Amino acid sequence: MRRISGGEKKRLSIALEILTRSRLLFHDEPTTGLDSTTTFFMLQTLKHIVVDNNKIIISSIHQPTSEVFGHLYDLYQIV
Template sequence: MRGISREEKKRLSIALEILMWLWLLFLDEPTTGLDSATAFFVVQTLKHIVVDGNKTIVSSIHHPSNEVFHLLNDLCLLSSGEVIFFGDAKLAIQAVIAEDRLTSASNQVLWAAQDYVPKAITLILGL
């Protein structure tokens, strides 16, 4: 795969997996190394594949942007090696805050969701 960019290699790799017509895909950090617009495009495309193609995609994503976070259906949130939330991504922030399971105010999921639950972020950060 010479002569193509890192972003193109990543998208090509995902496309090859999709073309295999498996009902379950495991993707390890499909957005790592991509700019925010490309990362959003990749996750949005994966979401369409889940909805339209009747597939399940399990993926690890570190530091999702707010826009990417809103595309997630279900979420398994890890902190310090432990599962602190598993369920509907839209409920993750409220559940984690309600259970006081945060190890620090800098957990990336809070920053990714700051527009999603701004009041909770203000509360956690003491602003």
């Protein structure tokens, strides 16, 4: 039986938080284990969730790349 990877587990937990329709989403290191392309698309999706659904997202990210930090700064500016 195949098990899900750490990245798949992380994306699944984020999806479950989104589906519960709570106003506040808390993500503990959502980009850990993701490649740069997946990280980019995940941050873009979170940005759309914030704007389109009036959600608040709290995330902890350790040592983000400058590109990831730029996206997080954009998210912060929206709120």
